Amino acid sequence: MKIGKYSLGIGDRFGHQGEAQLRAIVKAAVAGVDIVPVWNKSNREHSYIHSKPNDTRIEADAAVKALKFAGDYFVDADHINLSNVQGFITASDFFTLDVASKIGTASSDEQIAAFVSSCKKYSGILNVPGIVHPFEVSDQLLNTIVRKFLAAIAEAGKIYNFIKEQKGADHFITEVSMDEVETPQTPVEMFFILKMIAEQGIPVQTIAPKFTGRFNKGVDYVGDVAQFSREFEEDVLVIEYAIKEFGLPDNLKLSIHSGSDKFSIYPAIGRIIKKYDKGIHVKTAGTTWLEEVIGLALAGGEALELAKDIYKSALTRQDELCAPYADVIDIKQNELPSADEVDQWGSEKFANTLRHIPGHPDYNPNFRQLIHVGYKIAAESGVKYMGLLEKHHDLVGSCVEENLFDRHLKRLFKL
Ligand SMILES: [Zn+2]
DSSP states (O other): OOOOSEEEEEOOTTSOOHHHHHHHHHHHHHTTOOOEEEEEEEHHHHHHHTOOHHHHHHHHHHHHHHTTOOSOOEEEEEEEOTTTGGGGTTTOSEEEEEOGGGTTOOOOHHHHHHHHHHTGGGSEEEOOTTOSSOEEEOHHHHHHHHHHHHHHHHHHHHHHHHHHHHHOGGGOEEEEEOOSSSSOOOHHHHHHHHHHHHHTTOOEEEEEOOOSSBOOTTSOOBSOHHHHHHHHHHHHHHHHHHHHHHTOOTTOEEEETTOTTOTTTHHHHHHHHHHHTOOEEEEOTHHHHHHHHHHHHHHOHHHHHHHHHHHHHHHHTHHHHHGGGGGGOOOOGGGSOOHHHHHTOOHHHHHHHHSOOTTOTTOOHHHHHHHHTTHHHHHHHTHHHHHHHHHTHHHHHHHHHHIIIIIIIHHHHTO
């Protein structure tokens, strides 16, 4: 089982926007770019919303059936580990093995020595075809990398084997992720990580490193775009070399987590994958929930009131809502509108403040990030939220579709 060249992580907190998102993918196909949709949802999201992995499968299958979508599609068990993977085995055919928490865990001296000695060929000056400045791989650097990552990748091997025993090797796609950490992985680290992955026998098809810069939820990239571009390009070349050197799957590609809304780096990503004729996977699911709130705001009446209530409640529950996302949000307190202010707003003002149009005078990324982490409040309102989503199904769906196609796919793939 192989995933196509371009794939997009989609999905939504409440499982209502499968068709709207798939319509954006269909539009891209009509415009000439085939993209594989991958519905992803993490265990964390499921636990807040009280949904089950099979709900994602039902949503994906229903959307594909309704639109008579003929391409491949997958359901991603996002950020799973050994403690929670079991619940995803039946519903998923794409598994994101999250080993970030195992980075830095100790390995035995024998294991470290064995890996280091297997890297003789690459120590000293490491020339990766296409990369102008060769990497200098000192013994010390190699030792540091091995100590940092060997146990994490051994854990990925355990998770992979656990899934393989139940599903069979050719019945799922494997991603390895280590993006939810503070320190980015450098291209040279990625090279040796890929060697470890190959030695574990993991047929990895997508890999999600932590890239340089901030990938905050629902807002644009914050960081040095030139440095990001340089490292992204080196990562692409390292992967190409690693595929040949270590016998990894030839479609192995980068996966960008928290990939929605990173408009300032999309041109570089698009240019580099085109230059080397490489694939990409971009996870964007979180952005869809914000479009639901925008759609409800635009609907006016009680739907606008509910959108306002979600924000006002999030304002008073910031610590609780932000804690699980502390590494991936940056909210400036003094730029958050007060509850009284928001009470005065009409539909357009609320939607324009939340909608991600860079440079729009009303757009407020702080407001947007707070609502991003506030989906738990909508989940608590339960029937009311779902009822309004259904009542304003067409309007909300058109917001979801427009966001994914016009603001994301058009920019990424120059459509
Ligand atoms: Zn992630």
